Amino acid sequence: MYPQAAVVAIYQNGSFLFIVRARREGDPWSGNIAFPGGFIKPHESSREAAARECYEEVGIFPEITASLGVFASNINNTSVEAFLAGGDIVKAKVNSQEVSSLLIAPVLQLTYRDDCYIYEGHRIWGLTFRITNSAIGALKGSGTI
Numbered sequence: 612m613y614p615q616a617a618v619v620a621i622y623q624n625g626s627f628l629f630i631v632r633a634r635r636e637g638d639p640w641s642g643n644i645a646f647p648g649g650f651i652k653p654h655e656s657s658r659e660a661a662a663r664e665c666y667e668e669v670g671i672f673p674e675i676t677a678s679l680g681v682f683a684s685n686i687n688n689t690s691v692e693a694f695l696a697g698g699d700i701v702k703a704k705v706n707s708q709e710v711s712s713l714l715i716a717p718v719l720q721l722t723y724r725d726d727c728y729i730y731e732g733h734r735i736w737g738l739t740f741r742i743t744n745s746a747i748g749a750l751k752g753s754g755t756i
Contacts, residue, residue, distance in 0.1 A: 613690070614657050614681050614690045614691055614692035615650060615651060615689050615690055616648060616649060616650045616690070616691045616692075617648050617657040617658070617660040617691065617693070617694065618646040618647065618648025618649075618661060618664075618692075618693050618694070618742065619646055619647055619662070619664075619665045619673045619675065619694045619695075619696045620646050620679065620693060620694065620695050620742055620743065620746040621646075621647070621665070621671075621673050621696050621697065621700055622695065622696070622697065622718075622746065622750060622755075623697060623698060623699065623700045625717050625718055625719065626700065626715050626716055626717045626718065627646075627716050627718065627743065627746070628646075628669065628700040628703055628713065628714075628715055629644050629645065629646060629714040629715075629733075629735065629739070630644070630645055630646070630668060630709075630710045630712075630713060631643075631644060631645075631710065631711045631713070631714060631733070632644075632645050632710065632711065633707065633708065633709055633711045634711065642711070643737075643739070644714060644733050644734065644736075644739055645738075645739050646693070646739060647664055647665040647668045647669050648664045648665070648693075649664035649668075649709075657694075658678075658692075658694060661673070661675065661694045661696075662675065665698075667706060667709065668709050668710050669703040669704060669705070669706070669710065669713065670702070670704045671698050671699060671702055671703050673694070673696035673697070673698045674696050674698055675694045675695070675696040676694075676695050676696055676697065677695045677749060678692060678693070678695075679693040679694060679695055679745040679749060680693065680745065682738055682742060682745075684737075685737045685738055686737070686738075691738060691742075693742040693745065693746070695746050695749055695750070700715055701715075703715075714730065714731075714733060716731075716733075716735075718747060718756055721735070721743070727740050728740060
């Protein structure tokens with residue numbers, strides 16, 4: 612399955628950088644917690660798209676270390692390749708056209724409940740939940756956490 616979109620899970624000092632998506636009419640993920648990412652342009656690879664979208668949304672270039680695989684969306688037929696990356700998450704800034712706010716969430720403070728994580732009242736669910744689980748597994752496997 613060739614992905615139509617790409618996201619990047621940026622991990623630094625025990626925390627992931629999530630975005631709170633801006634609310635937009637017609638966007639099925641409007642207002643949800645997500646990783647930076649978006650659709651792949653015809654001339655670019657999924658890795659290039661993940662890096663470009665990350666820079667556009669939060670102003671940092673991720674140091675991509677691995678692919679976490681291709682995931683099917685729960686909402687539509689879009690397939691998404693997820694990448695694990697390092698990056699200076701404290702330098703992230705909001706692009707208000709696409710992102711309403713940033714969420715730096717320590718992995719050890721993510722509370723699992725009913726097929727989602729809860730962090731400071733935010734619900735991390737669906738595709739982002741599955742990608743977060745994959746990223747945590749990869750980080751544990753490498754001895755990072």
